[in-house]
Amino acid sequence: MPPDDKPMRADALRNRNRILQAAEQVFSERGPAASTEEVANRAGVAIGTVFRHFPTKADLLREIMKGLLARLVSDVEALRRDSPPGTALFAFFTTLVAQAARQKTVLDLLAEAGTELSIPDAVGMLERSVDGLLTSAQDAGTVRRDVHLPEVMALLGAVCQGAVTGGWDERLQVRTLAVVFAGLGAAA
Amino acid sequence: MPPDDKPMRADALRNRNRILQAAEQVFSERGPAASTEEVANRAGVAIGTVFRHFPTKADLLREIMKGLLARLVSDVEALRRDSPPGTALFAFFTTLVAQAARQKTVLDLLAEAGTELSIPDAVGMLERSVDGLLTSAQDAGTVRRDVHLPEVMALLGAVCQGAVTGGWDERLQVRTLAVVFAGLGAAA
DNA sequence: TACGATAATGAGTGTCGACTCAATTTTTCA
DNA sequence: TGAAAAATTGAGTCGACACTCATTATCGTA
Numbered sequence: 555m556p557p558d559d560k561p562m563r564a565d566a567l568r569n570r571n572r573i574l575q576a577a578e579q580v581f582s583e584r585g586p587a588a589s590t591e592e593v594a595n596r597a598g599v600a601i602g603t604v605f606r607h608f609p610t611k612a613d614l615l616r617e618i619m620k621g622l623l624a625r626l627v628s629d630v631e632a633l634r635r636d637s638p639p640g641t642a643l644f645a646f647f648t649t650l651v652a653q654a655a656r657q658k659t660v661l662d663l664l665a666e667a668g669t670e671l672s673i674p675d676a677v678g679m680l681e682r683s684v685d686g687l688l689t690s691a692q693d694a695g696t697v698r699r700d701v702h703l704p705e706v707m708a709l710l711g712a713v714c715q716g717a718v719t720g721g722w723d724e725r726l727q728v729r730t731l732a733v734v735f736a737g738l739g740a741a742a
Numbered sequence: 743m744p745p746d747d748k749p750m751r752a753d754a755l756r757n758r759n760r761i762l763q764a765a766e767q768v769f770s771e772r773g774p775a776a777s778t779e780e781v782a783n784r785a786g787v788a789i790g791t792v793f794r795h796f797p798t799k800a801d802l803l804r805e806i807m808k809g810l811l812a813r814l815v816s817d818v819e820a821l822r823r824d825s826p827p828g829t830a831l832f833a834f835f836t837t838l839v840a841q842a843a844r845q846k847t848v849l850d851l852l853a854e855a856g857t858e859l860s861i862p863d864a865v866g867m868l869e870r871s872v873d874g875l876l877t878s879a880q881d882a883g884t885v886r887r888d889v890h891l892p893e894v895m896a897l898l899g900a901v902c903q904g905a906v907t908g909g910w911d912e913r914l915q916v917r918t919l920a921v922v923f924a925g926l927g928a929a930a
Numbered sequence: 931t932a933c934g935a936t937a938a939t940g941a942g943t944g945t946c947g948a949c950t951c952a953a954t955t956t957t958t959c960a
Numbered sequence: 961t962g963a964a965a966a967a968t969t970g971a972g973t974c975g976a977c978a979c980t981c982a983t984t985a986t987c988g989t990a
Contacts, residue, residue, distance in 0.1 A: 562936095563935090563936060563937065563986085563987060563988075564986095564987070564988090565936095565937065565938080565986065565987070566936075566937060566938090566987095569937085569938080589976075589977060589978085590977075590978065590979085591976095591977075591978090599938080599939090600938060600939045600940055601939085601940070601978095601979085602937095602938065602939055602940065602979090602980080602981085603937080603938055603939075605978085605979060605980080606937070606938075609979090610978085610979085611977095611978065611979090698924075701921060702917070704914055704917065705914065705917040705918045705920075705921055708904055708908060708910060708914055708917075708918045709904075709918060709921060709922075711904050711907075711908055712900040712901050712903060712904025712905075712908070712918070713900050713904075715900060715903045715904055715907065716896055716897075716899050716900025716901075716903055716904075717900075719899075719903065720896060720899055720900070722896060726892055726893065726896055729890070729892065729893040729896075730893045730896045730897055730900070732893075732925075733889060733893055733897060733922065733925040733926060734897075734921065734922070734925055735925070736886075736924070736925040736926075737920075737921040737922055737923070737924040737925025737926070738921060738924075738925070750966095751956085751957060751958075751965090751966060751967065752956095752957070752958090753956065753957070753966090753967065753968085754957095754966075754967060754968095757967085757968085777946080777947055777948085778947075778948065778949085779946095779947075779948090787968080787969090788968060788969045788970055789948090789949085789969085789970070790949090790950080790951085790967095790968065790969055790970065791967080791968055791969075793948085793949060793950080794967070794968075797949090798948085798949085799947095799948065799949090931989105931990100932989100932990090933988105933989090933990095934987105934988095934989095935986105935987085935988085935989105936985105936986085936987075936988095937984105937985080937986070937987085938983105938984080938985070938986080939981105939982105939983080939984070939985085940981100940983100941980105941981100941982105942979105942980080942981090942982105943978105943979085943980075943981105944977105944978095944979090944980100945976105945977090945978090945979105946975105946976090946977090946978105947974105947975095947976095948973105948974090948975090948976105949972105949973085949974085950971105950972080950973075950974100951969105951970100951971100951972090951973100952969105952971105953968105953969085953970105954967105954968080954969075955966105955967080955968065955969085956965105956966085956967070956968080957964105957965085957966075957967085958963105958964095958965080958966090959962100959963100959964100959965105960961105960962095960963100
């Protein structure tokens with residue numbers, strides 16, 4: 555991702571990818587408190603190698619967040635293409651919550667992203683995408699006009715976070731989202 | 743709180759209360775990751791004393807949670823007496839979120855309480871109280887009949903959590919809650 | 931292929947935080 | 961008041977984890 559001045563050596567690039575992949579798994583399963591050593595083991599690499607590529611644990615986390623955000627943005631785009639505009643926003647909520655319940659990482663992405671790690675542009679992109687979803691839904695008459703982006707993002711983050719830490723099962727996810735959708739919706 | 747077999751020595755009781763008070767402050771400000779030593783300092787007590795009263799950090803946390811839960815339950819009772827039944831639930835949501843935004847402890851109470859620490863009876867009490875609020879609101883026609891306790895608790899937890907980790911300002915709290923209330927409400 | 935540059939290795943360092951315990955102080959009560 | 965019981969003290973243990981660095985291995989190229 556960092557557009558280096560000099561090209562990377564082949565083994566370095568290979569290890570970098572292995573580390574990123576391992577880290578995504580480990581942090582998804584164990585949360586961001588998982589140790590760097592566990593990441594190194596899973597990647598089949600010495601711990602020093604991890605720190606050569608990512609001088610700080612926070613750097614590693616940040617890189618993963620960027621990847622996740624990018625994927626989410628492309629999810630949004632896909633949804634916009636394939637779903638009627640009125641329902642794309644709801645679909646996005648639903649899939650994101652389900653994903654968060656599986657991948658703990660998503661949680662920290664939405665919750666801490668803005669505060670602790672700083673990936674302003676990546677987060678900004680996601681916000682713009684969701685805003686697009688929101689205004690299409692409003693144009694389609696599916697969502698109230700007096701709802702704004704900040705509370706939509708807030709609800710998104712809150713519900714994901716709640717689903718993860720509260721261990722909601724699918725039934726509860728659906729019911730809770732139903733309330734939220736009713737709150738957003740223009741229909742009675 | 744623990745109905746001991748033998749009465750406690752005067753100094754022991756005094757210190758126990760100091761510790762509890764200090765811990766509540768410290769954990770509210772710094773979150774539950776704050777060190778036991780900081781609690782001891784704030785209480786003006788050696789660290790060994792903290793561990794004599796609460797053999798484990800989790801025990802200390804649990805005791806504080808119990809106190810918080812008890813206070814919340816009595817808040818609910820007060821609200822039930824002083825507010826029209828249709829609005830008491832909404833009022834509870836509003837005050838709890840505002841409190842959570844100030845006291846980080848509330849967060850962990852609602853989020854982790856069920857999972858990591860185990861205070862089943864205390865949590866159960868709060869649930870029963872909120873359930874009372876919910877059914878009165880439904881009887882008053884303010885809340886939909888097809889909304890059930892689990893999603894109400896889930897939303898409560900999620901919104902508090904979101905407000906804390908996302909650092910919502912009051913404006914955002916109000917707007918987000920407005921969406922939730924609209925979702926719960928029987929009125930269009 | 932040989933050599934300089936780049937990367938990998940993993941034992942070691944420093945720090946922090948939960949928890950212990952032998953020595954000391956404070957209460958309590960006969 | 962005085963001694964036994966109960967409580968406090970705080971330096972110390974233990975383990976976990978982020979991060980370092982001298983040594984060794986690998987890569988790219990002339």
